[in-house]
Amino acid sequence: MGTLRGDNGGGERPQEGGGLPDLPPEWGTIIIPDDAGALDAEGAPIRRQFRRATIRRRWRRRFHLRPEPMGRATDESPGLAVPLLIMSIAVIATLVSLFAVAWPGNHPKTTPHVGSASPPAPISLAGVSLQGADGAQVALKDLAPAVILLVEGCSCEKLIGSTADAVADSKGEAKVLVVATRPPTLPSGLNEKVTVRALADPNNAVRATVPALTGEHTSSAVLVGRSGVMVRVVKSVTTPDAFRDDLSKLQ
Numbered sequence: 001m002g003t004l005r006g007d008n009g010g011g012e013r014p015q016e017g018g019g020l021p022d023l024p025p026e027w028g029t030i031i032i033p034d035d036a037g038a039l040d041a042e043g044a045p046i047r048r049q050f051r052r053a054t055i056r057r058r059w060r061r062r063f064h065l066r067p068e069p070m071g072r073a074t075d076e077s078p079g080l081a082v083p084l085l086i087m088s089i090a091v092i093a094t095l096v097s098l099f100a101v102a103w104p105g106n107h108p109k110t111t112p113h114v115g116s117a118s119p120p121a122p123i124s125l126a127g128v129s130l131q132g133a134d135g136a137q138v139a140l141k142d143l144a145p146a147v148i149l150l151v152e153g154c155s156c157e158k159l160i161g162s163t164a165d166a167v168a169d170s171k172g173e174a175k176v177l178v179v180a181t182r183p184p185t186l187p188s189g190l191n192e193k194v195t196v197r198a199l200a201d202p203n204n205a206v207r208a209t210v211p212a213l214t215g216e217h218t219s220s221a222v223l224v225g226r227s228g229v230m231v232r233v234v235k236s237v238t239t240p241d242a243f244r245d246d247l248s249k250l251q
Helices: 036-062 081-102 157-169 205-209 244-249
Strands: 129-131 137-139 146-150 175-180 196-200 220-224 230-234
Touching (some): 146 157, 146 205, 220 244
Parallel strands (some): 146 175
Antiparallel strands (some): 129 137, 129 196
16 A cells, blocks of 8 residues: 655654644634534524625625625624614605605694684575465565574474563564474464564575574574574574573664
């Protein structure tokens, strides 16, 4: 058999270190196991680093970026990528917020000063017409001032009688108009000092003109002045006590 180079054919042991230069002392003691599988745990971080580097290179190629410089980020030294990403997100969020605030129509509506608010416009029923028992049209402005009792679905005999008495006590000229979709039946024994008329409002024109009565189907009272302008409206009325103090305004 052949002999190892340098043994002069005599089979002497090679000199210490096998003639190779010594390893750097900072590497420490190096142990080479008999089974290479024992190095799997130490090789896993290196494989992950290689995979991440491969993914970064792939994405840089897709975005047509320059290749990473040597000594680029590792898990221990991520470089400037993460800080730049955070700063970019913050700048974009700030710009979006400023754009949303400056967009026309997104300005918050200021609350109007209470003292400068204009009073609501008066509601006029002068253009409303009702029907008499004979079907003839009667303009509401010709019947004002009046207390209109909307009694659809209710006989309301007590309410009609007590309202007539309250109007008589006010010593005014107001009439009492009892209104339903068809001319209602008036109770007997009403106060003779007050004009009480039963009229029809087939189209519910009174309820449609008064916003507070839209969708209401209960007995209600609408007080109308001489010019046909509404003075007071009372929903779900049962006695004239709810509007007795306003009868003096119907002049």
